Amino acid sequence: xxxxxxxxxxxxxxxxxxxxxxxxxxxxxxxxxxxxxxxxxxxxxxxxxxxxxxxxxxxxxxxxxxxxxxxxxxxxxxxxxxxxxxxxxxxxxxxxxxxxxxxxxxxxxxxxxxxxxxxxxxxxxxxxxxxxxxxxxxxxxxxxxxxxxxxxxxxxxxxxxxxxxxxxxxxxxxxxxxxxxxxxxxxxxxxxxxxxxxxxxxxxxxxxxxxxxxxxxxxxxxxxxxxxxxxxxxxxxxxxxxxxxxxxxxxxxxxxxxxxxxxxxxxxxxxxxxxxxxxxxxxxxxxxxxxxxxxxxxxxxxxxxxxxxxxxxxxxxxxxxxxxxxxxxxxxxxxxxxxxxxxxxxxxxxxxxxxxxxxxxxxxxxxxxxxxxxxxxxxxxxxxxxx
Amino acid sequence: xxxxxxxxxxxxxxxxxxxxxxxxxxxxxxxxxxxxxxxxxxxxxxxxxxxxxxxxxxxxxxxxxxxxxxxxxxxxxxxxxxxxxxxxxxxxxxxxxxxxxxxxxxxxxxxxxxxxxxxxxxxxxxxxxxxxxxxxxxxxxxxxxxxxxxxxxxxxxxxxxxxxxxxxxxxxxxxxxxxxxxxxxxxxxxxxxxxxxxxxxxxxxxxxxxxxxxxxxxxxxxxxxxxxxxxxxxxxxxxxxxxxxxxxxxxxxxxxxxxxxxxxxxxxxxxxxxxxxxxxxxxxxxxxxxxxxxxxxxxxxxxxxxxxxxxxxxxxxxxxxxxxxxxxxxxxxxx
Numbered sequence: 001x002x003x004x005x006x007x008x009x010x011x012x013x014x015x016x017x018x019x020x021x022x023x024x025x026x027x028x029x030x031x032x033x034x035x036x037x038x039x040x041x042x043x044x045x046x047x048x049x050x051x052x053x054x055x056x057x058x059x060x061x062x063x064x065x066x067x068x069x070x071x072x073x074x075x076x077x078x079x080x081x082x083x084x085x086x087x088x089x090x091x092x093x094x095x096x097x098x099x100x101x102x103x104x105x106x107x108x109x110x111x112x113x114x115x116x117x118x119x120x121x122x123x124x125x126x127x128x129x130x131x132x133x134x135x136x137x138x139x140x141x142x143x144x145x146x147x148x149x150x151x152x153x154x155x156x157x158x159x160x161x162x163x164x165x166x167x168x169x170x171x172x173x174x175x176x177x178x179x180x181x182x183x184x185x186x187x188x189x190x191x192x193x194x195x196x197x198x199x200x201x202x203x204x205x206x207x208x209x210x211x212x213x214x215x216x217x218x219x220x221x222x223x224x225x226x227x228x229x230x231x232x233x234x235x236x237x238x239x240x241x242x243x244x245x246x247x248x249x250x251x252x253x254x255x256x257x258x259x260x261x262x263x264x265x266x267x268x269x270x271x272x273x274x275x276x277x278x279x280x281x282x283x284x285x286x287x288x289x290x291x292x293x294x295x296x297x298x299x300x301x302x303x304x305x306x307x308x309x310x311x312x313x314x315x316x317x318x319x320x321x322x323x324x325x326x327x328x329x330x331x332x333x334x335x336x337x338x339x340x341x342x343x344x345x346x347x348x349x350x351x352x353x354x355x356x357x358x359x360x361x362x363x364x365x366x367x368x369x370x371x372x373x374x375x376x377x378x379x380x381x382x383x384x385x386x387x
Numbered sequence: 388x389x390x391x392x393x394x395x396x397x398x399x400x401x402x403x404x405x406x407x408x409x410x411x412x413x414x415x416x417x418x419x420x421x422x423x424x425x426x427x428x429x430x431x432x433x434x435x436x437x438x439x440x441x442x443x444x445x446x447x448x449x450x451x452x453x454x455x456x457x458x459x460x461x462x463x464x465x466x467x468x469x470x471x472x473x474x475x476x477x478x479x480x481x482x483x484x485x486x487x488x489x490x491x492x493x494x495x496x497x498x499x500x501x502x503x504x505x506x507x508x509x510x511x512x513x514x515x516x517x518x519x520x521x522x523x524x525x526x527x528x529x530x531x532x533x534x535x536x537x538x539x540x541x542x543x544x545x546x547x548x549x550x551x552x553x554x555x556x557x558x559x560x561x562x563x564x565x566x567x568x569x570x571x572x573x574x575x576x577x578x579x580x581x582x583x584x585x586x587x588x589x590x591x592x593x594x595x596x597x598x599x600x601x602x603x604x605x606x607x608x609x610x611x612x613x614x615x616x617x618x619x620x621x622x623x624x625x626x627x628x629x630x631x632x633x634x635x636x637x638x639x640x641x642x643x644x645x646x647x648x649x650x651x652x653x654x655x656x657x658x659x660x661x662x663x664x665x666x667x668x669x670x671x672x673x674x675x676x677x678x679x680x681x682x683x684x685x686x687x688x689x690x691x692x693x694x695x696x697x698x699x700x701x702x703x704x705x706x707x708x709x710x711x712x713x714x715x716x717x718x719x720x721x722x
Contacts, residue, residue, distance in 0.1 A: 117469070150502035158468075159500055163492045169458045170493070173465020173473070180421070180447055180471065187465070199485075203458035210453050365499045366538050368506065368561040371590065371637035 043238070044284055045264055046254040050312045052320035058263055063327045069110060069258050070322055071336055073102040073315050076126035078340045079135065080289075083142070086348075087293045095142040096123045100256075100288030103314030104220050106130045107261030108188065108283065111216075111269045117174045117187035118157040119167040123220075123287075124190045128157050135347035140354055146361065147354040156185075165195040168204030168217065175213040175272070186272040188216040188265075194225025196239055205246040205280060214272035216265060217280045220255060222287040227300035240282035248278050255283030256314040259321075286312070359385060397579035402572050405547035405580045406436045406512075409554040410474065412584050414444045417472060420558060422449045424459055424476030433478060434514060434573055456486035460511065464493050467507035467563075474558060480515035480567060481527035481695075494563045495538030509563045510554075515543075516608040516658055517706045518571035523697035526570070526706075528659035528690070530607075533565045534635040534668070540564040540589055541635040545572065545610035548580045549633060552587030560589060569608035576611070590637035594646070598626030601716050602646040604669055605656040606632040609707060613656055616712035625720055626650075635665055643669065644677050651682035652719040658706045661689040683722035686715045 046055050054060065061069070080099040086092035098105060105126035109118060118131050125138060132155050141148025141160065151157050156174075161167040171189035178185040195201055196219055208215045219239055223230055236242070243250025249271075253264045261283055268279035286309040290297045322328035328336075360381045363374050370378065400408065413420045422437055428451040431438030441449040452459055456477055463473035477483045483490075490511075498506045517526035534541045542557055542564055544550035550568065557564040595610060596617050605613045610631045617627035628646050632639065647653050653673050655666040670685045688707045696705050 146502055149500060150504040153504070158505075163488070166461065166488060166492055169461025169489065170465035170468065172458070173462035173467070174469040175465070176462065177466045177469030177471045181469075200457055200461060200488075203453075203455040204461070206453055206455070207458045207462055211450075365501075365503045367498070367540070368503075372640065373638065 044252045044254045045260050046257050047259040047263060048257055048317060048321050050256070050317055052317060052324055054321075058260075060259055061262060063325070065262075066259065066318070066322060067327055069106060069262060070315075070318050070328065071340070072106040072110060072130045073126075073258060073318065074337060074340050075343070076102045076106055076129055077315055078344055079125060079129060079138070082344055082348075084293060086139075092139065092142050093144050094292050094294050095125070096292045097289035098123050098126050100309065100313065101220065101222055101285050102126055103258035103261055103318075104218075104222070104255035104283040104285040105190075107258040108190075108216075108218050108265040108281070110262055111265035112186070112188055114155060115183070115185045116156065116269070117171065117178075117185065118155075119171045119174075119187065119189035120157065120160050121164075121167070121190050121192065121195070122160045122162055123192065123222075124160065127190060128160070131155060131157050133157050135344055136350035136354075139348060139351040143351065145351075145354050146357050147351075165191050165198035165200040165204075168200050169207065171215050171217070172204050172208045172211070172213045175208070175215040175278075176211055179212075179214055179275075184214075184273040186214045186216060186269055188218060188269075190218045190220060192225060193219065193221040193223070193230045193239060194228065194233055195219075196242065197233055202242075202246075205243065205248065205278070208278035209246040209248045212275070212277045214275070215278040216268045216272060217278060218265070219280060219282045220285060221282050222255075222285050223305075224287050224291070224301070226291045226295070227297075229305070238282070240280060243280035248280060250280045250282065252282045252284060255285030256312045256317065258314055258318055285314075396582045398582055399577050400547045400551075400580040401574045401577050402544070402547040402550045402568070403434055403436050403574060405551040406554055406568065407438055407440070408580070409551045409558070410437060410440060411443070413472075413474070413555060413558045414440060414448060416584065418448075419470065419472040420448070420474060421466060421471050422474045422476070423452050423463070425452060425454055425478050427451060427476050432476060434570070436512070436568075437476065456482055456484075457489050460486040460489040460494060463509050463511070464489065464497065464507060467509045468497070468505050472508050472510075472558060474510045474512065477511060477513040479521075479525045479527075480513040480529050481524040483511075483513055483529060487532070490533070490539070491536050495536040497538075498562065499538060506561050507563045508559075508561050510557045510560075510566055511563070512554075512566045512568065514570045514573070515567040516569045516571060517695055517702060518569075518608060518658075520699045520702060521570065521697075526695040526697075528567075528657065528695075530565070530567055530635060531659060531663060531665040531668075534665050538563065539636065541567070542589060542633065543567045543569070543607035543635065544633060545569070545607055545631050547576060547578050549587060549593070549631075551580055552585050553589070553633060555584060556586045556589055559586070564589070567607060571608045572611070587633070589634045590639055591633065592639035592642040593631045593633055594642065595629040595631050596627060598628040598650065600626040600650055601652040601654060601719055602628045602630060602643070602650045603654045603656060603712065603716065604630045604632065604643060606635065609656045609658055612707055612709050613712055615709035616716060619709065619713050620716045625716060627716060638668075638672070640672050640676065643672065647673050647677045648680045651680050653681070653685045654688060654712065654715045654719060655685065656688045656707055656712055656715075658690050660692050661687065662692050664689055683719040686719055688712050688715045
């Protein structure tokens with residue numbers, strides 16, 4: 001346990017100045033390494049550096065958890081990569097890729113339990129998969145099939161939100177409802193750096209603080225809101241500090257270090273469960289891919305913008321770590337990758353079997369009982385079908 | 388009307404008292420009901436509609452929020468998702484606009500976008516309308532925006548008894564309901580209101596007065612205006628049927644059309660701006676379904692395509708009064 005979420009200001013302090021009281025950093029050498037890593041990472045919480053070095057800034061999760069996070073990142077990346085191919089084959093609709101942001105999504109969502117709420121944006125397929133949204137249903141969603149819209153009964157994950165930041169107040173309400181019902185369940189909502197310009201973002205943080213809602217707000221700073229870079233989006237350079245204006249803790253974490261995102265999110269979730277209120281977590285990452293599969297980033301982005309981010313790849317970073325620690329071998333990884341690929345292909349077959357909706361279904365689910373107006377409009381569609 | 392209370396047992400109430408009574412009953416009947424908004428707690432609302440409820444049910448059930456309409460509605464959506472029955476108050480309908488994104492993007496389409504996996508049993512109450520010389524922005528009638536939004540029900544009562552019975556139906560409805568309360572009517576009318584829980588189903592218009600010559604269709608604050616005009620016409624020998632819609636969504640077209648088929652003449656009255664108002668929808672329904680019965684063009688009596696004037700001296704020019712409605716009745720009779 002570090003003090004990253006409980007004492008956000010001290011999180012930003014250099015470990016060399018404020019010695020973390022944790023058994024994971026027993027030596028001065030580890031401290032020096034952590035301090036150097038902090039410098040390099042630009043004042044963010046980080047547990048492993050891009051080259052796989054352990055910073056010692058906090059305790060690593062157990063090997064089994066590390067392996068599970070790797071599995072989840074591989075699952076997410078496989079979806080993203082196969083998604084591109086399927087889109088080009090006309091077998092998937094336009095979808096927003098998230099490759100390169102797996103640590104930001106998997107590490108945060110993995111900190112939740114199945115009874116918690118997840119409010120994802122359109123770019124958070126990886127987070128939804130991690131919480132347990134079945135791949136077939138996820139494919140159906142991005143195929144615009146109704147089978148992908150009704151979320152599974154055993155999960156409280158909402159359909160991907162298209163409007164920006166509007167789900168933040170929803171998370172506050174769901175969190176408050178859980179609190180009123182006396183559960184320990186929390187609500188987690190996602191947003192991008194662009195979304196933090198929206199009024200809903202600010203209103204939600206203020207409400208959550210004032211009403212002490214058990215919420216965890218994830219702000220994935222991936223550098224771009226379609227063509228607008230963060231530097232054009234805002235004068236602010238550290239978006240986690242926005243939390244201070246609402247009296248809640250803010251944490252800045254290396255969004256490409258899955259062990260770090262998992263660590264700080266778990267702390268924030270536990271804080272919320274203990275009744276200590278909301279936390280804002282800024283995951284600093286990068287949208288390596290275009291805004292959507294239909295977008296052309298060469299119109300607004302240069303190679304210089306992208307430089308250095310491949311080396312920070314979140315999947316390869318954990319891979320290096322797991323191999324060097326002996327938690328995974330190349331053989332066991334090969335088996336894992338095969339399992340991931342097989343799972344996806346089976347899910348694709350399942351999704352292929354979903355029937356298309358009937359035309360009159362567009363009028364379903366407007367109200368619990370259709371109004372007389374909807375009934376007449378349904379008859380109109382049915383009679384036009386016959387004609 | 389499905390009455391669980393004795394029909395003989397009544398109490399004389401204003402509309403605001405009837406609303407308070409309905410909220411009280413709803414809070415008592417179901418722990419899921421939560422009331423929140425600006426000033427609804429300690430103060431009991433600027434019109435006292437929630438007076439005494441926080442003291443009775445506690446700060447968890449009836450609570451003040453920070454001042455932000457989008458978050459009030461947005462938070463209510465989250466509460467509804469998680470199984471509560473949120474009853475939010477927007478202090479004036481003219482302050483609803485910051486929350487319209489939440490209403491249009493989410494409140495109306497949550498059931499649809501989750502194929503009924505989730506639904507939002509939420510009520511948004513908002514005082515609306517003119518006639519009491521309020522400051523700028525306090526007298527707007529934005530009901531057509533809501534009625535035009537799929538998935539939203541719109542209720543606008545015109546009497547204390549209706550307000551109570553409709554509000555209890557709204558709170559117990561599985562879908563989101565906007566409940567607009569005419570500020571002018573809050574304390575100006577008293578009537579006998581049944582004691583205890585009783586419901587007026589959404590989607591059933593009320594025939595206020597019966598008549599054979601002209602149908603006047605209205606709701607909310609315009610019902611008493613139409614009644615005055617009808618009384619004046621009656622004394623001149625013209626039979627006016629006044630229909631109070633009570634709900635715009637679902638719309639009771641059967642009652643409208645049956646009346647117009649009988650009278651052959653229709654006057655539609657609202658205090659909303661003219662272009663694109665709900666009066667236009669009613670006019671279109673009549674034109675589509677009953678034009679062969681019409682003996683005169685449909686006439687709309689409405690506000691104007693200008694913001695509601697915050698100028699007391701000329702407020703009556705904007706807001707339809709009995710004289711304007713009576714003139715409209717005369718014009719369709721003389722066509």
